Amino acid sequence: MSTNGLPSAPDRIALHVRDIPRSGIRDFFDIVSTMRDVISLGIGEPDFDTPWRVREASIFALERGATHYTSNLGLLKLRRAICEYVARAYGTAYRADDECLVAVGVSEAMDLAVRALINPGDEVLYHEPCYVSYAPLVRLAHGVPVPVPLSGATGFRLTREALERRVTPRTKMLILNFPNNPTGAGLDRADVEAIAAFAIEHDLIVLSDEIYAELTYTGRHVSITTVPGMRGRTVFLHGFSKAWAMTGYRLGYACAPAPLIDAMMRIHQYTMLCAPILSQEAAVEALKGPEADVALMREEYDRRRNYLVRAFADMGLPVSEPRGAFYVFPSIAGLGLTSMDFALRLLEEERVAAVPGTAFGASGEGHIRCSYATATDDIKEASVRIRRFVERLRAR
Amino acid sequence: MDPLLKLLTMRARESVDDLAALLDEKPEAIRARMADYERRGVIRGYRAVLDEDTAAEDKVVAIIEVKVTPEREGGFDHIASRVCRFPEVASAYLVSGQADLLLFIEGPDLRTVARFVSEKLSVIPGVTATATSFMLKTYKSHGFLMDPPDEHERLAVSP
Ligand SMILES: Cc1ncc(COP(=O)(O)O)c(C=O)c1O
Numbered sequence: 001m002s003t004n005g006l007p008s009a010p011d012r013i014a015l016h017v018r019d020i021p022r023s024g025i026r027d028f029f030d031i032v033s034t035m036r037d038v039i040s041l042g043i044g045e046p047d048f049d050t051p052w053r054v055r056e057a058s059i060f061a062l063e064r065g066a067t068h069y070t071s072n073l074g075l076l077k078l079r080r081a082i083c084e085y086v087a088r089a090y091g092t093a094y095r096a097d098d099e100c101l102v103a104v105g106v107s108e109a110m111d112l113a114v115r116a117l118i119n120p121g122d123e124v125l126y127h128e129p130c131y132v133s134y135a136p137l138v139r140l141a142h143g144v145p146v147p148v149p150l151s152g153a154t155g156f157r158l159t160r161e162a163l164e165r166r167v168t169p170r171t172k173m174l175i176l177n178f179p180n181n182p183t184g185a186g187l188d189r190a191d192v193e194a195i196a197a198f199a200i201e202h203d204l205i206v207l208s209d210e211i212y213a214e215l216t217y218t219g220r221h222v223s224i225t226t227v228p229g230m231r232g233r234t235v236f237l238h239g240f241s242k243a244w245a246m247t248g249y250r251l252g253y254a255c256a257p258a259p260l261i262d263a264m265m266r267i268h269q270y271t272m273l274c275a276p277i278l279s280q281e282a283a284v285e286a287l288k289g290p291e292a293d294v295a296l297m298r299e300e301y302d303r304r305r306n307y308l309v310r311a312f313a314d315m316g317l318p319v320s321e322p323r324g325a326f327y328v329f330p331s332i333a334g335l336g337l338t339s340m341d342f343a344l345r346l347l348e349e350e351r352v353a354a355v356p357g358t359a360f361g362a363s364g365e366g367h368i369r370c371s372y373a374t375a376t377d378d379i380k381e382a383s384v385r386i387r388r389f390v391e392r393l394r395a396r
Numbered sequence: 397m398d399p400l401l402k403l404l405t406m407r408a409r410e411s412v413d414d415l416a417a418l419l420d421e422k423p424e425a426i427r428a429r430m431a432d433y434e435r436r437g438v439i440r441g442y443r444a445v446l447d448e449d450t451a452a453e454d455k456v457v458a459i460i461e462v463k464v465t466p467e468r469e470g471g472f473d474h475i476a477s478r479v480c481r482f483p484e485v486a487s488a489y490l491v492s493g494q495a496d497l498l499l500f501i502e503g504p505d506l507r508t509v510a511r512f513v514s515e516k517l518s519v520i521p522g523v524t525a526t527a528t529s530f531m532l533k534t535y536k537s538h539g540f541l542m543d544p545p546d547e548h549e550r551l552a553v554s555p
Contacts, residue, residue, distance in 0.1 A: 029553040042553035049546070132555045181555075303403065306420035353553055376407070380414065 024359030039382045041370040042353040046245035051293035057285035072269040074102025081287040092225040094255040106239040106252035113235045116263035118143040126175040129360035149363035155320040156185035160194040179212040182369040183329045184322020196227035206234045212325040214243035244286045249279040304372035311383035326373045333366035350385040408442040445538045457531040461495030
């Protein structure tokens, strides 16, 4: 018995929640937050403020009294703007009435899709290293997460062969994320078509997290929804956090065939009711306004990406060129430290925070994630410090 | 616009090596292009952007709208070039609307600037009227807000 008379808390926690590990990012954050004068390359959100036109539109909406619930699916004018945008930018048409749901971030949209589709014991494939939420969301839905490990040697590209090795008759779903957090990897049309053929042959539903699509620097982003036969079995997930620098607005969306959206809506209506109206109003402006501000941010990220890639190459650390998002994922495998030890010592000795690759799954071992959503001057100083650290390690 | 020019308008003090790294080019290529831009006068100079209210207490700036009668030959250009040669004129533009020329005049104090307008500018043949406004406070200059930057609680590490 604990002091307040309740049985000890761990016993009260549901089994499938007890098994969920704390995010490796959180552990690392706890250490970093005790230190001063740290340059952080550990940040997974834009360092830019939301474009002023979007913030100004939020203020205007608030003045006009936009403080109520919206329809469960989200404001119709926003869903229309989203469907127009997705068709224009990525080439797949969805109906605003019943094929689009506005959620509290891609985070919620992803959770809804997994819960709406997974029965206990269903297996879900996802490539690793990957964003931290996929496996926990699958577990919370009583599904079985099945990682498909990718390797830096192949630029972290997902191939059909890698998928075939992990698929079983119980596999129901495949989660994709390109451009990728944490590797920056992207896919070209041939890659996407091979993955689509795999999904069709094994009759899988695909959740495609394309939140970094606009932040593509090499080639063009290809959405898997554009491959013939895929629109009907794909939940397209996107949001405003990254390209529009709107993380705090907490707004994302899913586009999918009506029966899937309806199933997701039935959960969303009870757990969330609707996404915040102010964020929805702001998102309408984000989509309808000029895209010059998004382009300026992309250009700035691209320059920092160039700088960091060259810096790591100059240090002699193998790095595959990130095609999108805002992360570089160099290999530190040759330096005799695990990624966790490397990150901890880099933090202690040089006051630079980079996230150990293992925070994104076991196959992230041997890498660190460096975010370039950080001011150029900080990136330059961090590069100097990392180089000094690496040279010290080599001199031992 | 050449990405190099765009970058220089924001970060003119970067070293050639860093410019090259940011643009994924070779330092020699950057050096050659900068020299070419400078030679052709595409790049006229590099300067600091100041918060003038703090940095230059002993300076006043006046914005002057000037109406002129264009000349039969040379249009506005001849008068404009005569006006521009006064060092007091920091910037000058031909504009549409009520006035023809828009000038930014700098001087150490109000009296000096006023005297420049009445004794030098207004008497130029072809200048028919001037309207002077004095700058009181700078909110934004060359794309830089003069407010102190906003403070945020940004997470030091996030997924
Ligand atoms: C790949 C990926 N998906 C989803 C998210 C969460 O996005 P949102 O802010 O829309 O919930 C992130 C945020 O870092 C991400 O990197």
